[in-house]
Amino acid sequence: MKKSICLLPGDGIGPEIIAQGVKVLEATAEKFGHEFTFETALIGGAAIDGAGDPLPEATVSKCRGADAIYLGAVGGPKWDNLTPELRPEKGLLRIRKELGLFANLRPAMLLPELAGACLLRSDIAAKGLDLLVVRELTGDVYFGEPRGIETRDGLRTGYNTMIYNEEEIRRIAWVAFETARKRRNKVCSVEKSNVLECSRLWKEVVMEMHREYADVELSHMYVDNAAMQLVRDPSQFDVILTGNIFGDILSDEASVITGSLGMLPSASTGAEGPGLFEPIHGSAPDIAGQDVANPLATILSAAMMLRLGFDMAEEADLIEKAVRKALADGYRTADIMEPGKDLLGCKSMGDKVVERL
């Protein structure tokens, strides 16, 4: 199969980790007889420096023309003092909006090879952790109108609006149910319907959608309880379906309990057009350019690209297996280093994965 991939390496460790992901994609293409072509474009701080805009028009059109977008990370201290519209992070927010990427998929998994790094009690960690947060990305209190800060009765008053219409809820619920069918067939919808009207509608619409997905087990949980259950017993979850703000908080919580920021991939997808695949971590300016970053989150994001973007499940499985084999063989980057293991740099870790493919 022929596929074109737009590379957005970005800032900090972005270029180093994307280079490792590209190596893995090239090796996978060769093995399965696919043809992947790559085109690089500017985003974030690199784009501010190169084109005066964190998301130049040329980048948007290259992304639109591609079958998938593969992003490293954006941002760094160099650009921290710019006006809000000129921040590197704006580039990322704008590309998601431009491409209508309303669904953010963030798996949190604990590979048995790395159980030692997990922040959970060992008896809980032993039950394993393999869940996926499906977070709505373009609505909710983050975008709702009206919003503002004004003086009311002589007091400065800040307000935002939590808002979802049924169509927005249906399309994200659809992503969750469809994804659950490819996993363990369970969806837990997380909201706060005991106090919020927006959540009450959310729950209602999710239950309506569920009629088309009777084979998927659906449960409902208030967000406060979900935050607790994630730490108490994450093995109860398969797919967590939730809105923008609850998803922001829960997906960070779910990823940090695995204890390995440098290991976790993510995908953002829309109704049509290319999806965007990136590691969940940031640009790590403190270690940029030193060849010490962990490339595995980025490599696992390539696996998500193949599975979700290109329907290449077998190819994705193989990449994931190669990553686990490299870990089982004792190779570690600095962030996941344990006594008695072999310490590798970013590039060598990429090589080990390619060899195991």
Ligand code: ATP
């Ligand atoms: P952002 O604001 O972009 O979400 P952040 O500033 O919160 O990101 P990161 O840039 O992800 O955080 O870095 C947090 C810490 O984790 C840093 O010390 C960084 O070096 C480390 N880190 C992040 N990614 C990796 C990686 N792939 N390999 C090794 N260390 C990493």
Ligand code: MG
């Ligand atoms: Mg940061």
